[in-house]
Amino acid sequence: MSGPNWLRATITDAEPLTDRSRSLRLTVPGWTASLPGQHVDVRLTAPDGYQAARSYSLATSGPGEDLELGIDRLPDGEVSPYLVDIAQIGDSLEVRGPLGGWFVWRPDDPRPIQMIAGGSGVVPFIAMIRARAAAPDGTPFRLLYSVGSPATSMYRSYLENPPAGVTVDWIYSRTAPAGTTRPAGRLTKLDLEKCAVPVHDGPLNYICGSTGFAEHVSQLLIDQGHPASMIKIERYGGN
Incomplete structure:
Protein backbone atom coordinates (compact mmCIF):
# COMPACT_ATOMS: atom_id res chain seq x y z
CA MET A 1 0.00 0.00 0.00
CA SER A 2 1.42 3.39 -0.96
CA GLY A 3 2.09 6.06 1.65
CA PRO A 4 0.98 9.69 1.75
CA ASN A 5 1.59 11.86 -1.29
CA TRP A 6 4.16 14.64 -1.40
CA LEU A 7 2.56 18.04 -0.78
CA ARG A 8 3.90 21.49 -1.58
CA ALA A 9 4.60 23.55 1.56
CA THR A 10 5.41 27.24 1.97
CA ILE A 11 7.51 28.59 4.83
CA THR A 12 5.44 31.23 6.64
CA ASP A 13 7.65 31.87 9.68
CA ALA A 14 11.16 31.02 10.87
CA GLU A 15 12.48 31.59 14.39
CA PRO A 16 15.89 30.72 15.86
CA LEU A 17 15.79 28.29 18.77
CA THR A 18 19.55 28.14 19.40
CA ASP A 19 22.59 29.14 17.36
CA ARG A 20 22.26 25.84 15.46
CA SER A 21 18.53 25.21 15.38
CA ARG A 22 15.34 26.94 14.32
CA SER A 23 11.62 26.39 14.07
CA LEU A 24 9.89 26.56 10.70
CA ARG A 25 6.18 27.24 10.31
CA LEU A 26 4.71 25.80 7.13
CA THR A 27 1.40 26.11 5.36
CA VAL A 28 0.56 22.93 3.48
CA PRO A 29 -2.54 22.97 1.27
CA GLY A 30 -4.12 19.53 1.42
CA TRP A 31 -2.75 18.74 4.88
CA THR A 32 -5.49 17.45 7.15
CA ALA A 33 -4.34 16.59 10.68
CA SER A 34 -1.64 14.90 12.74
CA LEU A 35 -1.27 13.32 16.16
CA PRO A 36 1.22 14.60 18.75
CA GLY A 37 4.44 12.63 18.30
CA GLN A 38 4.20 12.09 14.55
CA HIS A 39 6.77 13.21 11.99
CA VAL A 40 7.04 14.14 8.33
CA ASP A 41 9.45 13.63 5.48
CA VAL A 42 10.85 16.84 4.00
CA ARG A 43 12.15 16.83 0.43
CA LEU A 44 14.37 19.42 -1.24
CA THR A 45 14.97 19.61 -4.97
CA ALA A 46 18.08 21.30 -6.40
CA PRO A 47 18.05 23.24 -9.71
CA ASP A 48 19.75 20.28 -11.40
CA GLY A 49 16.97 17.95 -10.26
CA TYR A 50 18.87 16.28 -7.42
CA GLN A 51 16.58 15.49 -4.50
CA ALA A 52 17.26 14.83 -0.83
CA ALA A 53 14.70 13.89 1.80
CA ARG A 54 14.91 13.54 5.58
CA SER A 55 12.45 12.98 8.45
CA TYR A 56 11.66 15.62 11.06
CA SER A 57 9.36 15.55 14.08
CA LEU A 58 6.36 17.84 14.23
CA ALA A 59 6.21 20.38 17.05
CA THR A 60 2.47 20.80 16.46
CA SER A 61 -0.52 18.53 15.97
CA GLY A 62 -4.22 18.65 15.28
CA PRO A 63 -6.29 19.75 12.27
CA GLY A 64 -5.57 22.49 9.78
CA GLU A 65 -3.00 23.22 7.08
CA ASP A 66 -0.36 24.86 9.31
CA LEU A 67 2.40 22.88 11.00
CA GLU A 68 5.71 23.50 12.73
CA LEU A 69 9.05 21.74 12.55
CA GLY A 70 11.93 22.07 15.02
CA ILE A 71 15.23 21.44 13.21
CA ASP A 72 18.75 21.06 14.56
CA ARG A 73 21.62 21.62 12.13
CA LEU A 74 24.09 18.75 11.79
CA PRO A 75 27.54 19.68 10.44
CA ASP A 76 27.54 16.85 7.92
CA GLY A 77 23.82 17.01 7.20
CA GLU A 78 22.43 17.17 3.69
CA VAL A 79 19.08 18.82 4.47
CA SER A 80 19.25 20.40 7.93
CA PRO A 81 21.93 23.02 7.10
CA TYR A 82 19.71 24.39 4.33
CA LEU A 83 16.61 24.45 6.53
CA VAL A 84 18.41 26.12 9.45
CA ASP A 85 20.75 28.55 7.66
CA ILE A 86 19.39 29.25 4.18
CA ALA A 87 15.64 28.69 3.82
CA GLN A 88 13.61 31.90 3.96
CA ILE A 89 9.99 32.87 4.53
CA GLY A 90 8.15 32.37 1.26
CA ASP A 91 10.36 29.51 0.10
CA SER A 92 8.68 26.25 -0.86
CA LEU A 93 9.56 22.63 -0.21
CA GLU A 94 7.76 19.32 -0.16
CA VAL A 95 6.44 17.36 2.81
CA ARG A 96 4.92 13.91 3.16
CA GLY A 97 2.98 12.70 6.14
CA PRO A 98 1.99 12.57 8.84
CA LEU A 99 4.05 9.46 9.50
CA GLY A 100 4.31 7.15 12.51
CA GLY A 101 1.37 5.88 14.51
CA TRP A 102 3.09 4.26 17.49
CA PHE A 103 5.12 7.07 19.08
CA VAL A 104 2.05 9.23 19.66
CA TRP A 105 0.07 10.54 22.61
CA ARG A 106 -3.71 10.51 22.55
CA PRO A 107 -5.56 12.97 24.79
CA ASP A 108 -7.96 10.27 25.99
CA ASP A 109 -5.08 8.27 27.54
CA PRO A 110 -5.40 8.69 31.34
CA ARG A 111 -1.95 7.34 32.24
CA PRO A 112 0.75 9.63 33.65
Whole structure:
Protein backbone atom coordinates (compact mmCIF):
# COMPACT_ATOMS: atom_id res chain seq x y z
CA MET A 1 0.00 0.00 0.00
CA SER A 2 1.42 3.39 -0.96
CA GLY A 3 2.09 6.06 1.65
CA PRO A 4 0.98 9.69 1.75
CA ASN A 5 1.59 11.86 -1.29
CA TRP A 6 4.16 14.64 -1.40
CA LEU A 7 2.56 18.04 -0.78
CA ARG A 8 3.90 21.49 -1.58
CA ALA A 9 4.60 23.55 1.56
CA THR A 10 5.41 27.24 1.97
CA ILE A 11 7.51 28.59 4.83
CA THR A 12 5.44 31.23 6.64
CA ASP A 13 7.65 31.87 9.68
CA ALA A 14 11.16 31.02 10.87
CA GLU A 15 12.48 31.59 14.39
CA PRO A 16 15.89 30.72 15.86
CA LEU A 17 15.79 28.29 18.77
CA THR A 18 19.55 28.14 19.40
CA ASP A 19 22.59 29.14 17.36
CA ARG A 20 22.26 25.84 15.46
CA SER A 21 18.53 25.21 15.38
CA ARG A 22 15.34 26.94 14.32
CA SER A 23 11.62 26.39 14.07
CA LEU A 24 9.89 26.56 10.70
CA ARG A 25 6.18 27.24 10.31
CA LEU A 26 4.71 25.80 7.13
CA THR A 27 1.40 26.11 5.36
CA VAL A 28 0.56 22.93 3.48
CA PRO A 29 -2.54 22.97 1.27
CA GLY A 30 -4.12 19.53 1.42
CA TRP A 31 -2.75 18.74 4.88
CA THR A 32 -5.49 17.45 7.15
CA ALA A 33 -4.34 16.59 10.68
CA SER A 34 -1.64 14.90 12.74
CA LEU A 35 -1.27 13.32 16.16
CA PRO A 36 1.22 14.60 18.75
CA GLY A 37 4.44 12.63 18.30
CA GLN A 38 4.20 12.09 14.55
CA HIS A 39 6.77 13.21 11.99
CA VAL A 40 7.04 14.14 8.33
CA ASP A 41 9.45 13.63 5.48
CA VAL A 42 10.85 16.84 4.00
CA ARG A 43 12.15 16.83 0.43
CA LEU A 44 14.37 19.42 -1.24
CA THR A 45 14.97 19.61 -4.97
CA ALA A 46 18.08 21.30 -6.40
CA PRO A 47 18.05 23.24 -9.71
CA ASP A 48 19.75 20.28 -11.40
CA GLY A 49 16.97 17.95 -10.26
CA TYR A 50 18.87 16.28 -7.42
CA GLN A 51 16.58 15.49 -4.50
CA ALA A 52 17.26 14.83 -0.83
CA ALA A 53 14.70 13.89 1.80
CA ARG A 54 14.91 13.54 5.58
CA SER A 55 12.45 12.98 8.45
CA TYR A 56 11.66 15.62 11.06
CA SER A 57 9.36 15.55 14.08
CA LEU A 58 6.36 17.84 14.23
CA ALA A 59 6.21 20.38 17.05
CA THR A 60 2.47 20.80 16.46
CA SER A 61 -0.52 18.53 15.97
CA GLY A 62 -4.22 18.65 15.28
CA PRO A 63 -6.29 19.75 12.27
CA GLY A 64 -5.57 22.49 9.78
CA GLU A 65 -3.00 23.22 7.08
CA ASP A 66 -0.36 24.86 9.31
CA LEU A 67 2.40 22.88 11.00
CA GLU A 68 5.71 23.50 12.73
CA LEU A 69 9.05 21.74 12.55
CA GLY A 70 11.93 22.07 15.02
CA ILE A 71 15.23 21.44 13.21
CA ASP A 72 18.75 21.06 14.56
CA ARG A 73 21.62 21.62 12.13
CA LEU A 74 24.09 18.75 11.79
CA PRO A 75 27.54 19.68 10.44
CA ASP A 76 27.54 16.85 7.92
CA GLY A 77 23.82 17.01 7.20
CA GLU A 78 22.43 17.17 3.69
CA VAL A 79 19.08 18.82 4.47
CA SER A 80 19.25 20.40 7.93
CA PRO A 81 21.93 23.02 7.10
CA TYR A 82 19.71 24.39 4.33
CA LEU A 83 16.61 24.45 6.53
CA VAL A 84 18.41 26.12 9.45
CA ASP A 85 20.75 28.55 7.66
CA ILE A 86 19.39 29.25 4.18
CA ALA A 87 15.64 28.69 3.82
CA GLN A 88 13.61 31.90 3.96
CA ILE A 89 9.99 32.87 4.53
CA GLY A 90 8.15 32.37 1.26
CA ASP A 91 10.36 29.51 0.10
CA SER A 92 8.68 26.25 -0.86
CA LEU A 93 9.56 22.63 -0.21
CA GLU A 94 7.76 19.32 -0.16
CA VAL A 95 6.44 17.36 2.81
CA ARG A 96 4.92 13.91 3.16
CA GLY A 97 2.98 12.70 6.14
CA PRO A 98 1.99 12.57 8.84
CA LEU A 99 4.05 9.46 9.50
CA GLY A 100 4.31 7.15 12.51
CA GLY A 101 1.37 5.88 14.51
CA TRP A 102 3.09 4.26 17.49
CA PHE A 103 5.12 7.07 19.08
CA VAL A 104 2.05 9.23 19.66
CA TRP A 105 0.07 10.54 22.61
CA ARG A 106 -3.71 10.51 22.55
CA PRO A 107 -5.56 12.97 24.79
CA ASP A 108 -7.96 10.27 25.99
CA ASP A 109 -5.08 8.27 27.54
CA PRO A 110 -5.40 8.69 31.34
CA ARG A 111 -1.95 7.34 32.24
CA PRO A 112 0.75 9.63 33.65
CA ILE A 113 3.21 10.55 30.91
CA GLN A 114 6.99 10.58 31.32
CA MET A 115 8.93 12.08 28.40
CA ILE A 116 12.72 11.81 28.23
CA ALA A 117 14.46 13.80 25.52
CA GLY A 118 18.04 14.01 24.34
CA GLY A 119 18.94 17.16 22.37
CA SER A 120 16.61 17.75 19.43
CA GLY A 121 14.60 14.75 20.58
CA VAL A 122 12.52 17.25 22.52
CA VAL A 123 10.60 18.34 19.40
CA PRO A 124 7.83 15.67 19.41
CA PHE A 125 7.33 16.34 23.11
CA ILE A 126 6.61 19.99 22.34
CA ALA A 127 3.72 18.75 20.23
CA MET A 128 2.56 16.49 23.06
CA ILE A 129 2.77 19.24 25.68
CA ARG A 130 0.88 21.67 23.45
CA ALA A 131 -1.82 19.07 22.84
CA ARG A 132 -2.07 18.32 26.54
CA ALA A 133 -2.46 22.05 27.31
CA ALA A 134 -5.41 22.17 24.90
CA ALA A 135 -7.09 19.05 26.33
CA PRO A 136 -10.02 19.61 28.71
CA ASP A 137 -8.70 17.24 31.38
CA GLY A 138 -4.95 16.85 31.18
CA THR A 139 -3.14 13.87 32.64
CA PRO A 140 0.11 14.57 34.55
CA PHE A 141 3.05 15.20 32.22
CA ARG A 142 6.73 15.19 33.13
CA LEU A 143 9.63 15.97 30.80
CA LEU A 144 13.24 15.13 31.57
CA TYR A 145 15.35 17.04 29.05
CA SER A 146 19.03 16.13 28.62
CA VAL A 147 21.06 18.71 26.69
CA GLY A 148 24.71 19.64 26.38
CA SER A 149 24.30 23.11 27.89
CA PRO A 150 21.65 25.80 28.36
CA ALA A 151 22.71 27.33 25.04
CA THR A 152 21.78 24.17 23.14
CA SER A 153 18.31 23.81 24.70
CA MET A 154 15.61 23.94 22.02
CA TYR A 155 12.33 25.64 22.97
CA ARG A 156 13.94 26.76 26.21
CA SER A 157 11.76 29.82 26.84
CA TYR A 158 8.62 27.72 26.39
CA LEU A 159 9.84 24.92 28.64
CA GLU A 160 10.98 27.29 31.38
CA ASN A 161 7.32 28.33 31.75
CA PRO A 162 5.41 25.18 30.84
CA PRO A 163 1.62 24.88 30.85
CA ALA A 164 -0.14 23.88 34.06
CA GLY A 165 0.22 20.20 34.86
CA VAL A 166 3.57 19.86 33.08
CA THR A 167 6.83 19.48 35.01
CA VAL A 168 10.17 20.00 33.26
CA ASP A 169 13.52 18.81 34.66
CA TRP A 170 16.88 19.60 33.07
CA ILE A 171 20.02 17.48 32.78
CA TYR A 172 23.20 19.04 31.34
CA SER A 173 25.70 16.62 29.87
CA ARG A 174 28.58 19.03 29.08
CA THR A 175 28.16 22.44 30.76
CA ALA A 176 25.83 23.06 33.68
CA PRO A 177 24.67 26.60 34.47
CA ALA A 178 26.00 28.39 37.52
CA GLY A 179 24.08 27.67 40.68
CA THR A 180 23.01 24.13 39.82
CA THR A 181 23.90 21.39 42.27
CA ARG A 182 24.14 18.57 39.74
CA PRO A 183 27.47 18.50 37.88
CA ALA A 184 27.41 18.12 34.12
CA GLY A 185 27.33 14.52 32.98
CA ARG A 186 25.37 11.75 31.35
CA LEU A 187 21.86 10.97 32.52
CA THR A 188 21.98 8.36 35.31
CA LYS A 189 19.83 6.04 37.34
CA LEU A 190 19.85 8.62 40.14
CA ASP A 191 18.48 11.26 37.79
CA LEU A 192 15.54 9.01 36.96
CA GLU A 193 14.92 8.30 40.62
CA LYS A 194 14.78 12.04 41.34
CA CYS A 195 13.15 13.40 38.19
CA ALA A 196 10.93 10.73 36.63
CA VAL A 197 7.48 9.37 37.38
CA PRO A 198 7.99 6.32 39.62
CA VAL A 199 7.17 2.79 38.53
CA HIS A 200 4.31 2.40 41.00
CA ASP A 201 2.42 5.26 39.31
CA GLY A 202 2.29 3.25 36.07
CA PRO A 203 3.57 5.90 33.65
CA LEU A 204 3.78 5.56 29.90
CA ASN A 205 7.38 6.41 29.07
CA TYR A 206 8.46 8.11 25.84
CA ILE A 207 12.13 8.40 24.89
CA CYS A 208 13.40 10.41 21.93
CA GLY A 209 17.04 11.02 21.06
CA SER A 210 20.04 9.49 19.38
CA THR A 211 20.29 5.71 19.20
CA GLY A 212 22.88 5.60 21.98
CA PHE A 213 20.82 7.89 24.22
CA ALA A 214 17.61 5.95 23.65
CA GLU A 215 19.20 2.58 24.35
CA HIS A 216 20.90 3.89 27.50
CA VAL A 217 17.74 5.44 28.93
CA SER A 218 15.47 2.53 28.03
CA GLN A 219 17.80 0.14 29.84
CA LEU A 220 17.78 2.38 32.92
CA LEU A 221 13.98 2.34 32.91
CA ILE A 222 13.85 -1.43 32.54
CA ASP A 223 16.36 -1.81 35.37
CA GLN A 224 14.02 0.27 37.54
CA GLY A 225 11.18 -2.15 36.82
CA HIS A 226 9.26 -0.37 34.06
CA PRO A 227 7.68 -2.93 31.70
CA ALA A 228 9.04 -2.82 28.17
CA SER A 229 5.45 -2.48 26.97
CA MET A 230 5.28 0.89 28.75
CA ILE A 231 8.34 2.31 26.97
CA LYS A 232 8.04 3.95 23.54
CA ILE A 233 11.22 4.92 21.70
CA GLU A 234 11.91 7.22 18.77
CA ARG A 235 15.51 7.34 17.52
CA TYR A 236 17.00 9.86 15.16
CA GLY A 237 20.08 9.87 12.98
CA GLY A 238 21.82 12.18 10.54
CA ASN A 239 19.92 14.77 8.55
